[in-house]
Structure formats: structure tokens, C-alpha cells
Amino acid sequence: MRNVRFVATTALLLPLAGCGVYGLPNGATQQAQTMHLDWVVFSDAGLVVAVLLFALIIAPLILWRRRSDAYPPQFNRNNRWEIAYTGIPLLMVIGLFAFTFWDEEIVERITAHPANTVDVVGFQWSWRFHYHNTNIDVVGTPQSPPQLVLPVDETTRIDLTSSDVNHAFWIPAFLFKRDAIAGISNHFDLQPTRLGVYRGVCAEFCGLDHALMSFTVRVVSRGDFARWLRNGGSSAILSAKGASL
Numbered sequence: 001m002r003n004v005r006f007v008a009t010t011a012l013l014l015p016l017a018g019c020g021v022y023g024l025p026n027g028a029t030q031q032a033q034t035m036h037l038d039w040v041v042f043s044d045a046g047l048v049v050a051v052l053l054f055a056l057i058i059a060p061l062i063l064w065r066r067r068s069d070a071y072p073p074q075f076n077r078n079n080r081w082e083i084a085y086t087g088i089p090l091l092m093v094i095g096l097f098a099f100t101f102w103d104e105e106i107v108e109r110i111t112a113h114p115a116n117t118v119d120v121v122g123f124q125w126s127w128r129f130h131y132h133n134t135n136i137d138v139v140g141t142p143q144s145p146p147q148l149v150l151p152v153d154e155t156t157r158i159d160l161t162s163s164d165v166n167h168a169f170w171i172p173a174f175l176f177k178r179d180a181i182a183g184i185s186n187h188f189d190l191q192p193t194r195l196g197v198y199r200g201v202c203a204e205f206c207g208l209d210h211a212l213m214s215f216t217v218r219v220v221s222r223g224d225f226a227r228w229l230r231n232g233g234s235s236a237i238l239s240a241k242g243a244s245l
């Protein structure tokens with residue numbers, strides 16, 4: 001009984017102790033914190049299963065090692081064990097599914113009034129960023145990747161599409177990726193929490209120069225962002241602060 005209590009308590013507490021657990025990145029947006037929690041819960045579940053599995057393999061080897069030539073009692077069914085080893089994994093899968101579903105609801109939640117909205121268009125082979133209610137239109141090339149400038153601690157809505165084949169908009173540090181599909185507009189919110197410059201790439205093989213279809217995301221203070229907007233998107237006025245990933 002004590003052991004069961006210990007395993008249950010550990011499984012519950014590990015996710016709560018979750019920052020950077022198992023070396024998993026925390027992510028640089030509010031949405032990424034939720035994604036990180038999902039990873040931690042799945043890692044916890046895997047750890048609990050691994051510990052139980054190894055215990056169940058090693059314990060019989062020690063406890064019931066061969067001591068005489070007599071066979072131990074033979075049987076061909078044990079209903080209790082069969083119900084347990086079918087029921088427990090089933091409950092775990094249902095629990096993890098429910099948790100992931102709940103997490104995705106939070107990550108994909110769209111606010112009614114975002115502070116800024118950016119149209120992002122993927123094309124062979126770069127990206128275009130257009131800021132709503134401004135003339136700012138950043139168009140990249142494979143040789144000169146574009147930069148998406150976002151304010152910290154504010155919600156920016158991204159309306160994502162493609163003008164030719166399928167692409168995928170991926171910012172690893174934000175723990176977020178979404179397909180850019182011609183004729184379809186995908187919407188999501190990003191609320192960066194850390195200043196810095198982050199790497200972005202196309203994550204869907206889209207043709208010859210797919211590997212050159214990169215971009216950067218620069219998260220700046222609200223003041224810097226307002227000045228940047230006023231200056232028509234001139235990055236010369238931005239100060240370089242924060243981490244670069």
C-alpha cells in the first residue's frame with residue numbers, strides 16, 4: 001500500500017515541479033508553457049510505466065529463481081491480472097488523450113481582441129509578413145530571410161496561408177508548428193514571454209530550395225515594437241536584447 005501511495009504521489013508531483021524537467025525546453029510563449037506541461041506529463045507516464053515494467057521483470061527473476069527441480073504451480077489464466085494489465089493501460093491512454101485534448105484547447109484558444117494581427121504567407125521559397133492596419137510588408141527571399149517582429153507579453157494573431165504549395169510555419173523555441181495551405185487560412189495566437197531572436201523554418205518539404213526557407217522571429221519590448229511600427233518596420237531602430245536561439 002505504501003508503495004502504491006509513493007508511485008501515485010510521485011506521478012502527481014513530477015508535473016507540478018515541471019520547469020525544464022527532463023531537459024525539455026520551456027518555450028518562449030505563454031502557449032508553449034502548456035505544451036511543455038503536456039511533454040512533462042507524457043514523460044512522467046513513460047517513466048512510471050518503465051519503472052513498473054522493469055520491477056515486474058526483475059522481481060520474479062530474484063523471488064522465483066530456480067531453487068529445485070520441481071516446477072512451480074502451473075496455470076493458464078488469471079482473471080485479476082488480465083483485467084489489471086488490460087484496464088490500467090486503457091485508463092492511461094484515455095487519461096493522456098483527455099489531457100492532450102484539454103491542452104490543445106488552451107494552446108489553440110484564440111482571443112477576441114488580439115493586440116496585433118499579422119498575415120503570414122508562405123511561398124516558394126520564403127515568407128511574407130503583413131501587419132494589419134499598417135503599410136508594413138516584409139517579404140523575404142532564400143538569400144535574405146525575413147524577420148517577424150513581435151511585442152513581448154502581447155497577443156499577436158497570425159493568419160497563415162500559402163500562395164502555392166503546402167508549407168509549414170515552425171518556430172522551435174515556441175514549441176509550435178502549423179501548416180500553411182493554399183486556399184485555407186489557419187489562425188493562431190502567439191504571446192511571447194521572452195525577449196530574443198528565434199529561429200523559424202519551413203517544416204514541410206516544398207521544393208528545391210525548401211532548406212533555404214528560413215526566417216527569424218524577433219521579440220521586442222512593447223515600446224520598441226510601437227517605435228518599430230511608427231518607423232514603418234525599420235529594424236535599424238531596434239535594440240538587440242535577449243536570447244538568440
Ligand SMILES: [Cu+2]
Nearest residue numbers: 167202206213
Ligand atoms: Cu516551404
